[in-house]
Structures are given as structure tokens and as C-alpha cells.
Amino acid sequence: MGIIIAVISGKGGVGKTTTTANIGLGIALNGKKCVVVDFDIGQRNLDMILGLENRVVYDMVQVMDGEVKLKQALIKSKMSDNLQFLAASQTKDKSVLDSQKILNLVTELSKEFDFVILDAPAGIETGYEHTIEFADRAIIVVNPEVSSIRDADRAIGILDSKSQKVKDGGEVMKYLIINRIDAKMVQSGEMLASEDILAILSIPLIGKIPEDKGIIDASNQGKPIILDNSSLAGKAYSRISARLCGQEVPLENVEVLKSGLMSKIKGIFK
Amino acid sequence: MFSFFNKKSSAKTAKDRLTIAIMSDRQNANSFPNMDAMKAExxxxxxxxxxxxxxxxxxxVNGDMEALSIDVQLDNK
Structure with a gap:
């Protein structure tokens, strides 16, 4: 049985969908079979980030309702043979989700894939609750900023009380990703440092991602930034994906400014 | 000079404010004042x-919606 991971944040716009796309692809590039599912019913976006928007024919709601077979709705990524994608419904609203149907869907997916990654909608309402309901693990994405951290704490609270694993007496494993870190601002004391965020949320860190303008370019093209080996954010996502696959990769301190000779020379030519 | 100092420590301000806000969020999540008195009544x-x-x-608490859930277990002997 594969591992079901929900990617959550509470607040919107912190990089949840970008994270889902990149770690999904990163896991696939590590040789594991991976499926990413967009649970943001009515606000489908993961298809754009993965560059698959033109290939969506059927969505996950049609699969859950038995209108089409899972195989018909799964879309294979061109970027890795190990990665497949299941789109959210764009026309229906969140009320179509139903616990039993979701359980059936994720169970079927976890039989075929090593990793099932669910991209949760923003907020902490029913769409979110349904996404975390049957998750084994959760990746919490935050930005080093007060509203994101506070909303993430509320989302974690709901995860710890409403997931099926917790109701059965277990625990959902949680990992924190701190996204959009500006090293300069952290150094000058204008941005929360990762140790402060960890002290407040008290969940284990799985990676830190620096602010990277290349993310916009990557989403413009529908090519996740992890494919760009020269990008700082891409490298950070590669390290996180390797950790999720069980490899020991040391944490890189992206909060320290790299002012070595090489980067200065590179800076001149930019 | 003073404004420069303030700017420098704003991450510390954020940490302190967040710590208090989150503590109070967590406390309020499941309880409310006079819960025991209401239970007895x-x-x-x-x-x-x-x-x-x-x-x-x-x-x-679920997003904007708040509900009071009361579970009464009957003594059916």
C-alpha cells in the first residue's frame, strides 16, 4: 500500500500547489510511482503548474461517482513515466465530496502508487477536512509571515482532531516546509527565522525553500522548477523529495547569504 | 535611528505576537467560559x-461556522 500525503497550509497563496507539483515530480524522478491529486474542487490549478491543462478529459469527481474508470482519468506526465495526475472538478463545488467515495478513491490509488499526494484547498472548511480525512502524513507549507503561521496552526489542529488516523487512535505524521525564505531579510532581523517558526509550530522540518523568482517563470511554462538544476528553489525541492523517499539528505541553510567569490562573479554577469 | 532599530527587530515582534495569538487560538479551540456550569444545568x-x-x-470551530455539540449518554437500566 502506498503512502497518502496531504499537502496543506491553512492560508492560500503560500505555495501549496507549487509544492505538490514539485515534490510529486521529485518523488517520481527518484524512481517511485507517484500520483498527484488536485482536491481543490472548483479552483483547479495543479494541472496548469504541471503543464497538463490541455490533457484533462475526466476529473476525480467523475471517478468517485463511478462515471468513468480511474485509468481513464489518470493523466501521465511527460516529465517522468512514474508521475501521474488526477484533476479536480472545475464545474462542481466542494459539497460533492463524500467520505466513503474519497476513501474508495484513495484506497484504489494507494494500491497502484507508492505515493499518493493530495493538494488540499486553502482554508479549513469541508474541502480541507475531506483532503486530510484519510491521509497517513501531512506536509504543512508556511511562509515566514504571521498570518501564514497562525493559519497553519489552525489547520494542524483540525488535522489532529478530524483525520481518520487520529480517530482510530493513531497519529498523522507531519512535516513542515518553510517556503519563500528571503535570506537577506532573515539576516537583518526583518523576517522570522526557521528556528522561531519551529518553536511556535513544534512539528519537524523537512525543508526550507528560498524565495526564487524562477517560480513564476516555471509556472508560466508549466514546467515545475525542480527540473531546473541551477535554481535554488528547485534544488531545495529535490532535497525534500529525496527525504520523503527515505534518503538522508542534510538540511541546507538557505537563510545564510552566499557571498562567495563565485556568486559575486556570477552577479556581475547577470 | 530609532526607526532603524524597530525595523531590525520586527522578526522578534512577530515571534512574540504569534506565540501569544496561537496560544490563545489553541485554548479557545475546544472550550469556552462557564462550560461546566452549563453542563450541570x-x-x-x-x-x-x-x-x-x-x-x-x-x-x-470550522472556518466561519461555530457549533456547540452536546452528547448526552442515557442511563438505560
């Missing part, structure tokens, strides 16, 4: 009509 009312074994009151 509800037990008295239900007891007039049937046996009561236990009562559990929870405040549930």
Missing part, C-alpha cells in the same frame, strides 16, 4: 425526564 433539565449517565459538550 443541562444534566438537571434532562434528568427531569430520563436517566442521564454522562454528558459531553464541545465547541467546534
Amino acid at each position: 443541562i444534566i438537571e433539565v434532562v434528568k427531569k425526564y430520563m436517566g442521564v449517565k454522562a454528558i459531553d459538550i464541545k465547541r467546534e
